[in-house]
Amino acid sequence: MILVVLGTHELPFDRLLKKIDKQILLGNINEEVLVQAGHTKYYSKNMQIFDFTTYEHMADLYRKANFIITHGGTGSITMGMKMGKKVIAVPRLIKYGEHNDDHQLEIVKQFQETGHILYWSEPMSLSEVLRLVKSFNPVKFESGNKKIISLIKQFIDGA
Structure with a gap:
């Protein structure tokens, strides 16, 4: 199962769902696709779509998924990373009316540069990123929490 996560942002992100639908029709995605769509209203006979659910249920879906395709929200990306999942992040972009600015592009590029995730954004080919995910480790x-706490403790103890 592939889990697609659009998060809770109030602006729609149907661009990603249209691209995934196309990849299913092209045969590049052959497994069940489950979508947490949030405020995005989209119909597809190829995907099972729901709006929202509990944190516990989302965590369970992340665990069960073969890989995650998510918007560029930090929480959605890091949930998959913490579980050791393969993640493809897709930033919501202002030019499509999907967000208020392009901060998600900066987030996904940074996580990709450190080797934690793959990302897709136009003009890149989504089909190519889907091929890469198979061999991606x-x-x-x-x-960094322990390091930060240690630095704070050292500062307090040294004061």
């Missing part, structure tokens, strides 16, 4: 996610 994401860099293991390491939280």
Whole structure:
């Protein structure tokens, strides 16, 4: 199963669902596609679509998914990274009316540069990224929380 996550942002992101629908029709996606669509209203006979669910249910879907295709939201990306999942992130872009600015493009490029995820954005080919995901081995996610806490503790103890 492929899990597609559009998050909770109020602007629609049907551009991604149209591209995934096309990849299903072309035969580049052959497995079940489950979509958390949020505020995006889209109909497809090729995908199972729901609006919202609980955090626990989303975490369960992430665990069950072969890989994740998500918008460029940090929470949606890092949930997959923390589980060691293969993630393709797709930034919502202002030019399509999908977000208020292009910060998601910066986020996905940074995670891609560190080897944690793959990303897709036009004019790249989504079919090529789908081929790459098969052999992609994401860099293991390491939280910086312990380091930050240690630095704060050193600062307090040294004061």
